[in-house]
Amino acid sequence: MANSYQVVVCGGIVPDPLQTLEPVAGPAGPALKNEMMLPAVLDPWAGHALYEAAALARKFPGSKVYLVSLAPKAKLQQVMMTIAQRVPLELVALDGPGGGFTDSAETAAALAGAIQGIAGLDRSKLLLFGGWESASRGAGSTMQMVAERLGIVDQFQGVDELQIGEDGSLRILERVEGGQHQVSVCDAPPALLGWATGNLGEPANNAQVGMQNMRTIMPSLQKAKPTQLKSGIAFASVALPKLQRETRIVKDASVDEIAKEIADWAAAE
Amino acid sequence: METILFLAHTEADGGLAKATLEALEAARALGGVLIAGLVGASVEAAANSIAGCGASKILGVAGEAFGESRYSTDAAAAEAIAQAANATVIVAAHTSRWARALPGVAQRLGAAVDTHVAALSADLKATRWYYRQRIEGVIERAARPRVILLDSGCAPAYAGAPGAAAVELVNVEITPALQRTRVIGKQAPKAEQQTIRPDAAILFVAGAGWTKKQKDGQTHVADAGKLILDFIGSANSSLGSSKSLVDLSGEGQAVLPFLSHLNQVGQTGSTPRHPKGLATCCHGEEPHVVGWRFIKERRAVNLDANCGWARGKADVLYVADAFAVIAKVNELLKAKS
Numbered sequence: 001m002a003n004s005y006q007v008v009v010c011g012g013i014v015p016d017p018l019q020t021l022e023p024v025a026g027p028a029g030p031a032l033k034n035e036m037m038l039p040a041v042l043d044p045w046a047g048h049a050l051y052e053a054a055a056l057a058r059k060f061p062g063s064k065v066y067l068v069s070l071a072p073k074a075k076l077q078q079v080m081m082t083i084a085q086r087v088p089l090e091l092v093a094l095d096g097p098g099g100g101f102t103d104s105a106e107t108a109a110a111l112a113g114a115i116q117g118i119a120g121l122d123r124s125k126l127l128l129f130g131g132w133e134s135a136s137r138g139a140g141s142t143m144q145m146v147a148e149r150l151g152i153v154d155q156f157q158g159v160d161e162l163q164i165g166e167d168g169s170l171r172i173l174e175r176v177e178g179g180q181h182q183v184s185v186c187d188a189p190p191a192l193l194g195w196a197t198g199n200l201g202e203p204a205n206n207a208q209v210g211m212q213n214m215r216t217i218m219p220s221l222q223k224a225k226p227t228q229l230k231s232g233i234a235f236a237s238v239a240l241p242k243l244q245r246e247t248r249i250v251k252d253a254s255v256d257e258i259a260k261e262i263a264d265w266a267a268a269e
Numbered sequence: 270m271e272t273i274l275f276l277a278h279t280e281a282d283g284g285l286a287k288a289t290l291e292a293l294e295a296a297r298a299l300g301g302v303l304i305a306g307l308v309g310a311s312v313e314a315a316a317n318s319i320a321g322c323g324a325s326k327i328l329g330v331a332g333e334a335f336g337e338s339r340y341s342t343d344a345a346a347a348e349a350i351a352q353a354a355n356a357t358v359i360v361a362a363h364t365s366r367w368a369r370a371l372p373g374v375a376q377r378l379g380a381a382v383d384t385h386v387a388a389l390s391a392d393l394k395a396t397r398w399y400y401r402q403r404i405e406g407v408i409e410r411a412a413r414p415r416v417i418l419l420d421s422g423c424a425p426a427y428a429g430a431p432g433a434a435a436v437e438l439v440n441v442e443i444t445p446a447l448q449r450t451r452v453i454g455k456q457a458p459k460a461e462q463q464t465i466r467p468d469a470a471i472l473f474v475a476g477a478g479w480t481k482k483q484k485d486g487q488t489h490v491a492d493a494g495k496l497i498l499d500f501i502g503s504a505n506s507s508l509g510s511s512k513s514l515v516d517l518s519g520e521g522q523a524v525l526p527f528l529s530h531l532n533q534v535g536q537t538g539s540t541p542r543h544p545k546g547l548a549t550c551c552h553g554e555e556p557h558v559v560g561w562r563f564i565k566e567r568r569a570v571n572l573d574a575n576c577g578w579a580r581g582k583a584d585v586l587y588v589a590d591a592f593a594v595i596a597k598v599n600e601l602l603k604a605k606s
Contacts, residue, residue, distance in 0.1 A: 021404060148377060153446065176366075178463075179532075181455065182455050185450070188449075237407045238407075241562070250585060250586065259598045267605050
């Protein structure tokens with residue numbers, strides 16, 4: 001159990017889920033109305049990946065967690081004020097578009113380039129983490145392409161659990177169809193794990209961790225590499241779905257009447 | 270004219286899943302030259318089942334190593350078939366197996382990839398969702414090759430008569446590097462019973478209200494659990510829950526222990542497809558609505574006539590005590606069966 005790991009977590013930022021989103025036409029394609037004004041959070045599934053990475057690093061002394069993020073620098077800085085207080089990490093920032101209407105292949109190329117630029121990265125200790133899908137593009141394709149660019153062919157998606165064996169092997173639970181998990185064992189790193197929810201809650205804020213992190217986060221943000229993404233996607237349309245239904249409100253009926261209506265409806269073909 | 274490669278993996282029984290047959294029908298509707306590519310421990314049965322699909326040829330990668338859902342071997346097989354087919358468009362079902370492997374294959378092929386495609390037109394315009402089913406986009410690409418992963422429900426399933434198909438086998442060398450990962454098997458989540466049933470006619474969504482204090486000032490979590498499980502059993506439905514309820518169980522509280530994160534629907538959960546949905550004790554904002562996106566008929570039971578979860582989103586909102594209503598519904602459903 002003397003292993004240590006270099007865990008590289010790829011995670012973008014997304015609008016706070018409680019915000020109302022409205023698409024608009026921007027100069028470079030579709031965008032969100034007032035996108036730069038919307039409060040942002042770390043992408044939820046990438047957040048789970050980060051917390052799992054931190055838990056792993058705590059368990060295996062000598063391990064290190066990197067967070068690689070492509071986002072507008074100003075928005076990323078806002079989000080890092082919160083994230084930095086939760087887990088020890090080293091930020092690798094890329095200053096570029098982080099919205100959902102970009103192409104995952106371009107995003108993957110930028111992220112892979114940033115990871116390759118991390119000094120002293122040891123492939124034999126490398127665990128590449130990310131969310132299995134983002135809450136913006138929702139494609140679930142970026143991490144596989146990042147891993148391919150890094151030559152990693154042991155890949156897992158929809159991961160809910162990682163256990164390290166005595167021999168250093170990785171036992172992984174992945175979500176598959178029918179509410180089941182597939183159990184796989186990978187000999188050793190390097191490997192990609194695209195996390196689903198995992199099993200950990202959100203870590204509590206820790207001011208000491210925050211202060212330690214900010215010593216490296218601010219310089220990282222200052223030297224964030226400007227990144228342009230070319231997209232081969234042409235959007236024929238981008239629109240909000242028609243949400244409104246004519247809801248029939250039943251509020252003065254007895255329990256028996258309501259139950260009969262529901263039972264008949266549920267049993268009908 | 271496009272060369273369309275329909276790419277499929279076999280299931281444990283050697284056949285093809287419904288979602289895969291839907292993707293085949295969508296591929297057939299594109300016109301062009303159709304080639305089928307199959308990956309599995311054995312592909313003969315699957316090939317025979319689609320013998321009449323109109324494919325100009327059926328390519329296959331077969332062997333024990335390809336019967337398992339594993340990125341390294343799946344990607345190698347798909348890459349080999351794609352190169353042998355020299356296809357301009359590759360169409361596959363968005364199964365967990367292909368969703369994991371094909372984006373990486375696209376990287377190897379220098380192809381563009383579009384996933385979670387909900388509809389595909391004959392001129393290759395793909396409809397997909399952004400921001401967790403909150404914004405719908407229709408996209409086009411000039412790039413070829415192009416990999417397209419189709420969500421279930423995108424087309425009717427192919428239902429042609431089976432026949433005798435000839436499969437051209439494509440050789441893929443199994444190197445030790447492709448076998449660093451061993452598939453052990455499948456397991457259900459830690460739950461008293463399997464409550465996630467993708468093929469069920471009804472999705473029952475349990476909200477946090479089930480665990481709150483009731484009229485008598487007490488919580489009735491055990492009663493709630495029994496009522497919910499009875500409904501799941503008697504209506505043969507699938508169980509979903511809101512994030513708040515799942516989080517409560519994750520924090521170790523004695524609340525509805527049969528719920529796991531896999532039951533979660535919505536922003537950070539799933540958006541399942543069922544013909545009907547019944548939401549109970551759910552109160553919430555727009556993010557919760559994404560869990561409903563692909564539910565056709567929606568009904569809700571809760572105590573708030575102005576609930577944002579239901580109003581304008583559900584077809585019928587019953588303002589009533591869900592404990593009393595579901596208990597009676599369970600009685601009626603048992604009597605019907």
